[in-house]
Amino acid sequence: MNNEADLKIFEKAREARKLIIEMVYSAKSGHPGGSLSIIDILADLYFREINIDPTNPNDPSRDRLVMSKGHASPALYSILALKGFFPKELLLGFRRLNSKLEGHVHRGVPGVESSTGSLGQGLGIAVGMALAGLMDKANYTVYAIIGDGELEEGSIWESLMAGNKYSLKNLIVIMDKNNVQLDGFTKDIMPMGDIRAKVSAFGWNVLEVDGHSIHEFSEAIKTAKKSGKSPSFIIANTIKGKGVSYMENNPKYHGSPPADEKEYELALRDIERMVP
Amino acid sequence: MTSESLRDKYGETIVKLGEKHNDIVVLDADLSSSTKTSMFGKRFPERFFNMGISEQSMVSSAAGLALSGKKVFVSTFAVFLMRTYEQIRQSVCYNNVNVKFVVTHAGITVGEDGATHQIVEDVGIMSGIPNMKVIVPVDSIETASVLNYLVEETTTPYYIRLTREKFPVLNEPDYEFKEGKSVTFRDGKDLTIFANGSMVSFSLQAAEELRTHGVDARVINLSSVKPIDREAILKSARETGKIVTAEEHSIYNGIGSRVSEVVSEDYPVMVKRLGMRDTFGKSGKSWELFDYFHMGVQDIVKLSLECFREDKR
Numbered sequence: 001m002n003n004e005a006d007l008k009i010f011e012k013a014r015e016a017r018k019l020i021i022e023m024v025y026s027a028k029s030g031h032p033g034g035s036l037s038i039i040d041i042l043a044d045l046y047f048r049e050i051n052i053d054p055t056n057p058n059d060p061s062r063d064r065l066v067m068s069k070g071h072a073s074p075a076l077y078s079i080l081a082l083k084g085f086f087p088k089e090l091l092l093g094f095r096r097l098n099s100k101l102e103g104h105v106h107r108g109v110p111g112v113e114s115s116t117g118s119l120g121q122g123l124g125i126a127v128g129m130a131l132a133g134l135m136d137k138a139n140y141t142v143y144a145i146i147g148d149g150e151l152e153e154g155s156i157w158e159s160l161m162a163g164n165k166y167s168l169k170n171l172i173v174i175m176d177k178n179n180v181q182l183d184g185f186t187k188d189i190m191p192m193g194d195i196r197a198k199v200s201a202f203g204w205n206v207l208e209v210d211g212h213s214i215h216e217f218s219e220a221i222k223t224a225k226k227s228g229k230s231p232s233f234i235i236a237n238t239i240k241g242k243g244v245s246y247m248e249n250n251p252k253y254h255g256s257p258p259a260d261e262k263e264y265e266l267a268l269r270d271i272e273r274m275v276p
Numbered sequence: 277m278t279s280e281s282l283r284d285k286y287g288e289t290i291v292k293l294g295e296k297h298n299d300i301v302v303l304d305a306d307l308s309s310s311t312k313t314s315m316f317g318k319r320f321p322e323r324f325f326n327m328g329i330s331e332q333s334m335v336s337s338a339a340g341l342a343l344s345g346k347k348v349f350v351s352t353f354a355v356f357l358m359r360t361y362e363q364i365r366q367s368v369c370y371n372n373v374n375v376k377f378v379v380t381h382a383g384i385t386v387g388e389d390g391a392t393h394q395i396v397e398d399v400g401i402m403s404g405i406p407n408m409k410v411i412v413p414v415d416s417i418e419t420a421s422v423l424n425y426l427v428e429e430t431t432t433p434y435y436i437r438l439t440r441e442k443f444p445v446l447n448e449p450d451y452e453f454k455e456g457k458s459v460t461f462r463d464g465k466d467l468t469i470f471a472n473g474s475m476v477s478f479s480l481q482a483a484e485e486l487r488t489h490g491v492d493a494r495v496i497n498l499s500s501v502k503p504i505d506r507e508a509i510l511k512s513a514r515e516t517g518k519i520v521t522a523e524e525h526s527i528y529n530g531i532g533s534r535v536s537e538v539v540s541e542d543y544p545v546m547v548k549r550l551g552m553r554d555t556f557g558k559s560g561k562s563w564e565l566f567d568y569f570h571m572g573v574q575d576i577v578k579l580s581l582e583c584f585r586e587d588k589r
Contacts, residue, residue, distance in 0.1 A: 060345075107371055114343055114371055121367045124333040128340020131325065135301075136344075155363070158333035166325075 005048070006214045010276045012082060013043035013214070017243050017271045019078035019091055024257035025264045027095035030103070033253040035075035037178040037211065037238040038145060042079045044214050045143060049221050054084040057111055063140050064113050064129050068122025069147040069176065070105040071255070077101055077109065085111035120153025122146065123173065127159050130171040130231070141225065144173045149181030152190045157202070163231040164203030171231040172224045173204075176211065178240035182254050195235060204233040211236030244270045277477070279442035280416035283380045286438060287312025289423045290349060290378075291319050297427060298323075302349045303338050305331050310440075311351040311380045331356055335363035335375075342373035347427060350375060354382035354437060355395035368433050369407040376426050377402075378436045383524035384552070384569065385441040385474060387562035394557030400529020402435040403502045409455070410502040412437045412472040412523075415445045418499060421453040437473070439524075441562050444477045446497075458505040464494035467584050468512035468519050469576065470535050472498045475522035475550070478566070482576035489577075491584050498531045506538050513543045518583045520548050522576055527551040548583040550576060 016039050024030035046052070050063045067076045074094065081088045086109070093099030100108050104117030113129075116122040126144035133140050150156060163171055175195070179186050186192065200206045205227040209216045217236065224232035240254070241247025244267045258264040294300045294316055301323045308314040308326060317324035327334040331352060338348045350357075357364070357379050368375045379398070386393045403410050411434060413419040419438065426434055446461060461476065462483050471479040476497050483493040494516055496508060513519060519539065521532040532549030539545050550571060558565065566572040 066340075114339070115366065118362055118366045120332070121336045121363055124336025124363070125340035125343065125367055127333065128337035128342070129344050130340075131337065132341050132344030132346055135322065135346075155330075155332035155336065158328075158330035159336070161330065162327055162333055162337060165328075 003215060007276055009043050009047050009214050012047050013040045014271060014274060016043060016075065016078040016082060018268055019081070019088070020074040021244070021258065021264065021267045021271065023074045023078065023091050023094040026092050028257060029095060030074055030257055031071040031255050032074065032244070032257060033180065033240040033247055033250070034069060034147060034176065034178060035072045036242045036244060036247065037240050038072050038176045039075045039079070040212050040214055041174060041176070041217055041236055042075055044217050046079050046083050048218060050143070051140070054111065057085065061138060061140055063143065064126070065143040065145070066114050066122045066126040066129070067105045067116055067145050068126070069119065069145060069150055070116030070122065072145070073101070073103065073105045076105055076112070080109065080111040083111065119147070119150045120155035123156055123159040126171060126173070127162050127168065130168040131166055133170045134166070134168065140170065142171045144171065146173060146175050147181070148175055148177040148179065148192070149186050149189070151175070151192055151195065160199065160202040160204065167229045168231040169227060169229050172221065173231070173233045175233065175235050176238055177235055178238045180240040180249065180251050180254060182251070184251050199233045203230060205230040206233045206235065208235040208237065211238035212242055243274050277444040279444050281442045282413060282416055282419045282438040283312045283440070285416040285419045286378055286423065287315035289420045290316050293423065293427045294320050294323065297347060299345065300347045300349065300427065301325065301341055302351065303327055303334050305329055305334050305352045305356065307352050310353070313349070313351045331360045332363050335360040336367040338375045339367035339371055339373055342375050343371065348375045350377050352379060353393065354379035354398050355393055358395060358398055358401060361401060364408070365405050369405045372407045372432055374431045376434045376436065378438065380438045381440045382437045383439055383473065384557045384565045385439050385524065385562040387440070387565065388559050390559035391556040396524070396526045396552040396557065397529070399437060399501055399525050400533070403529065408433050408435060408502070410435045410437070412499050412501055414473060414476045414497050414499050415443050415447055417445060417447040417449060417451050418453055421451060425453050425455065439474065441474070443474060446477060453499070456500050456503040456505055458500070458508040459497040460494065461497055462493070462495040464492040465516060466492045467580055468494040468496060468516045469522060469580065470496050470498050470509070470519060470531055471522040472501065472531055474524045475571070478573050479522050479576055481573045482580065485573070485577050486580055489581060491580065493580060501531055501534060504534050504538065509535055509538045510543050513539045513545045518546050520550065520576065520580050520583055522550040522571070524571070525551050527553055546583060546586065548579050550579050
C-alpha cells in the first residue's frame with residue numbers, strides 16, 4: 001500500500017479491529033469472524049465513500065448503509081464510534097442490559113439506519129430506501145452489506161429481482177464473501193456455484209474485488225457509481241477472522257469471542273502486527 | 277340492508293388519500309386487481325410498486341420506504357402475508373415504522389378457493405407482535421374511516437383485515453372509527469355478544485331471534501382487536517354477566533381469547549366462543565360454509581341460549 005489516503009483508512013480499520021476484539025471479549029459473546037472480514041470495507045465506506053455527517057445524522061440527502069448481516073454489529077458499532085457518532089467508551093456496554101448496543105444491529109444506536117439481525121431482510125430494506133431515493137429524485141447512494149451465507153435466503157433473490165426491475169442505479173450491494181457460515185464452510189452447507197454469473201443473470205452490474213484491498217475496493221465503488229441504469233453488486237473476497245491468526249478461516253469464530261486472556265492478547269498482538 | 281365491498285372501498289379511499297398525501301406509496305404482490313390497489317396504481321403509477329409474487333422482499337422494502345419518510349400501504353391476500361411473519365416482526369415492527377398492512381380475502385368467506393386460501397389464524401399471529409395494532413372493520417363505512425384515521429393520525433404499523441365478500445352496511449354514514457373503542461349496535465341486559473367482521477350482522481340477527489326466547493342480548497362490534505376495549509368488556513361483564521364471542525377466525529387468539537383474558541383478569545364471567553374450532557376451512561359457497569362450520573345465525577342463537585341457561589357454577 002503506497003497511497004497515503006489508503007494507509008489512513010488501513011489504520012482506522014486496525015483501530016476498529018482492536019475494538020471488535022475488545023467488545024466481544026468484554027461481552028463474552030458476539031460475532032468476531034464476520035466483523036473482521038468486513039471491517040476494511042466498512043472503514044473505507046465510512047472514512048472515504050459515504051456522505052454522512054455525525055453532527056447531522058438525519059440529513060435527508062445523506063447516503064444510507066444497511067448492514068444486512070446484522071451479526072456484524074461489532075464492526076458497524078466500532079466504525080460508527082470512530083466516525084464520531086457516539087463515544088468509544090459506550091462500546092464496552094455491547095450486549096449488556098441498559099446499553100443501547102444490542103447484540104444485533106439496532107436502530108436506536110446513533111448512525112444506524114435500520115435494525116437487522118434476521119438474514120435476508122436488510123437487502124429488501126435497502127431496496128425500499130433506493131426506491132424512495134429515485135422517487136424523490138435525491139442524489140444519495142444506498143449501500144447494503146450482505147454475507148455470502150445470506151445468499152441462501154430466498155428473500156435475497158426476491159430483492160435482486162426488484163433491484164433490476166426498478167433499475168436501482170443508486171443501490172450498491174457488497175457481499176462479504178468469507179466462505180464461512182455458522183455451521184461450517186458455505187461450499188458444504190449450501191454450495192452457491194457461480195455467484196457472479198447468477199447475479200449477472202438477475203440483471204445486476206457485478207464487480208469482484210479483494211475485500212481486504214482498500215484501494216481495489218475504493219476503485220470498485222467508483223466504477224459502481226458509473227454503472228448506468230443497473231444496480232451494482234460487489235463480490236468482496238475476504239477472509240473470515242482476517243487479522244487474527246487463530247480466527248482466520250475458522251468457523252468456530254463465526255460466533256465465539258477469544259476463549260481466554262491468552263487468546264485475547266494474541267488477537268490484539270496479531271492485529272498490531274498487521275502490515276498494510 | 278345494502279351490502280358493500282370492503283376492498284372496493286379500500287381501493288377508492290386510498291386513491292382519495294393519495295390525492296391529498298403525495299408521500300403515500302402502495303405495494304402489492306401480483307394481486308392488485310383483487311385487493312383493489314390497482315386503482316391506486318392507475319392513478320399514481322409512480323407511487324405504486326407491484327413487487328411480483330415476492331412477499332418477503334415486499335415487506336422489507338416497505339420498511340425501507342417507510343424509513344425514508346413514506347407512508348406505506350402493503351396489500352395482498354391475508355394468507356400470503358403470513359409467510360412474511362418475520363419480515364413484519366423485524367423489518368417493520370421492530371423498526372416501528374409507518375407501514376400499514378391492508379389485506380383482503382381473510383377468513384372462510386373466500387369460499388370456493390378452499391382451505392389453502394382461508395386464513396383463520398392471522399389475527400392471532402399479528403396481535404402477538406409488539407408495536408403492531410390489529411383492526412377488523414365491520415363494513416365499508418368503517419373501512420373508509422379506519423383508513424382516514426391511519427393516514428391522518430398514525431405513524432406506526434397496523435394490520436387491517438378485509439374480506440372478499442360484500443358485507444352489510446351497519447354504520448351510519450357519519451360514523452368515525454376510534455381506536456380501542458367498541459361500538460354497541462344493540463343494547464341488552466341478559467347477555468353480551470362481542471363480534472367483529474362478518475359475525476356482527478349475524479349476531480344482530482341472532483339477537484332478534486333470542487328475543488323470542490326471552491333473552492335480551494347486547495351486540496357489540498369489537499373491530500379494534502388490538503388495542504381492545506377493556507372498559508366495554510368489563511362493563512358488559514358486570515351488567516349482563518354472560519358473554520358470547522363470535523368471529524370469522526379461530527377461537528384461538530382472536531377476540532374470543534382476548535375477551536376471555538380481559539374478564540379472567542378483572543371480572544370473571546362465563547364466556548362462550550364461536551369461531552373456527554382448530555380446523556382448516558373448505559371449498560364451498562362462502563355463506564354455506566358458516567353453517568358447515570357451525571358459525572351461522574342459528575349457531576349463535578344456540579350457543580347464546582346455552583350460555584344463558586347454564587347454571588352459574
